[in-house]
Amino acid sequence: MAEDSDRTTVDVAGHAVRGVGVGPETRCAHYDGARDVVAIRFACCDAYYPCFRCHAAVADHDAERIPRAAFDADGVLCGVCGSALSVRTFVEGDHACPDCGAAFNPGCANHYDRYFEMDG
Template identity: 65%
Template sequence: MSARRVRGVEVRGVDVGPETRCAHYAGERDVIALRFGCCERYYPCFACHEAVADHDAEPWPRARSDEPAVLCGVCGATLTVDAYLDAGFVCPACDAAFNPGCAAHHDRYFERP
């Protein structure tokens, strides 16, 4: 396991880099970390949570969608789920590009109605 502080927020995972890239997702646009509902900790991806946490993953609860659950690894902005989903794969604070492929995994990260 590695943990890294990214703009003051601890991000846990496997080989976490300074912009939240990890051993599983290390592309140029892989610059977010996600907060899990089970432990309220940030991880770069589901596989990192699976590799280092001692419990099963649970997505961020819909009832808490007004709380920060996504961290931009470039600028450190924290976004609510709705703000992240509405941002069009670009950080609204710094314009860093986010990986659009993450949309295929939203159900692992965010509880949706």
């Protein structure tokens, strides 16, 4: 678990984003690059975290992925403009926010299976 002083919750367009060292655009202690500006809603707790490492450090339960049947529901938050995106829009998009154009880290695709049911 994270040290209590490292735990952070920030408000992004009315959504609480929890994690470790979370900044105003959802960057965190684990991913702090210019394009690391998304938060993912975890199905297990219906809460947004910048990354799976933040969830592991802060939450008191195991992570659960968003099921394929829920891919049309909001599941990703743009940390720049606060737009809530469907999982489908995020996964099938061009690594940019369709609302504000902010660039997302294409390396996030390497971790989709940690957040979303990509198989089956």
